[in-house]
Amino acid sequence: RKEVEQDPGPFNVPEGATVAFNCTYSNSASQSFFWYRQDCRKEPKLLMSVYSSGNEDGRFTAQLNRASQYISLLIRDSKLSDSATYLCVVPSSGGYNKLIFGAGTRLAVHP
Amino acid sequence: SAVISQKPSRDICQRGTSLTIQCQVDSQVTMMFWYRQQPGQSLTLIATANQGSEATYESGFVIDKFPISRPNLTFSTLTVSNMSPEDSSIYLCSASRQGPEQFFGPGTRLTVL
Numbered sequence: 001r002k003e004v005e006q007d008p009g010p011f012n013v014p015e016g017a018t019v020a021f022n023c024t025y026s027n028s029a030s031q032s033f034f035w036y037r038q039d040c041r042k043e044p045k046l047l048m049s050v051y052s053s054g055n056e057d058g059r060f061t062a063q064l065n066r067a068s069q070y071i072s073l074l075i076r077d078s079k080l081s082d083s084a085t086y087l088c089v090v091p092s093s094g095g096y097n098k099l100i101f102g103a104g105t106r107l108a109v110h111p
Numbered sequence: 112s113a114v115i116s117q118k119p120s121r122d123i124c125q126r127g128t129s130l131t132i133q134c135q136v137d138s139q140v141t142m143m144f145w146y147r148q149q150p151g152q153s154l155t156l157i158a159t160a161n162q163g164s165e166a167t168y169e170s171g172f173v174i175d176k177f178p179i180s181r182p183n184l185t186f187s188t189l190t191v192s193n194m195s196p197e198d199s200s201i202y203l204c205s206a207s208r209q210g211p212e213q214f215f216g217p218g219t220r221l222t223v224l
Contacts, residue, residue: 101154
């Protein structure tokens, strides 16, 4: 099993839609999880950190299911500016400070 | 977070040459890392840059090909040596402080002819 797996998409949704991405991870000892956003030809930027069962920031909600080893990112009321690639990131089993990046899920929000 | 800059932002190089990429952080950080991101792919960790000692390389990456320096807590360099077209990629520097969250520089886009 890969350390991090994501649905690559693309997800094509209209403005205002609600969209959810899932990510599975293999390291059951992981205590922290992250969602990064990467715009085309830009560096990844931290979107959310998840240390407990979940986190919410405005239209974005991240949820963690430790029993099933997956985390999800929910985006409500999608905006055109949400179009990007969303990277699921977990600490490596080889070290707390090392991160493993998923392949990313592409989101395209259209008018 | 931290503000991270990288130089150069892009370069086109001839095969067999070497390029050194600089990464500067605006404040002291605990950890610094170097990643590679090939077109359409996610990030692959090359190495952890250790201050005052040799970098820790990931499987598939070696010091002779990717020498790294980190002379202090705010600066690191990555050299891509004896380049071939397969080294064409985006090279990203990142840093973290107390927690595992990492913040990235804008990247260096390298094309090897």
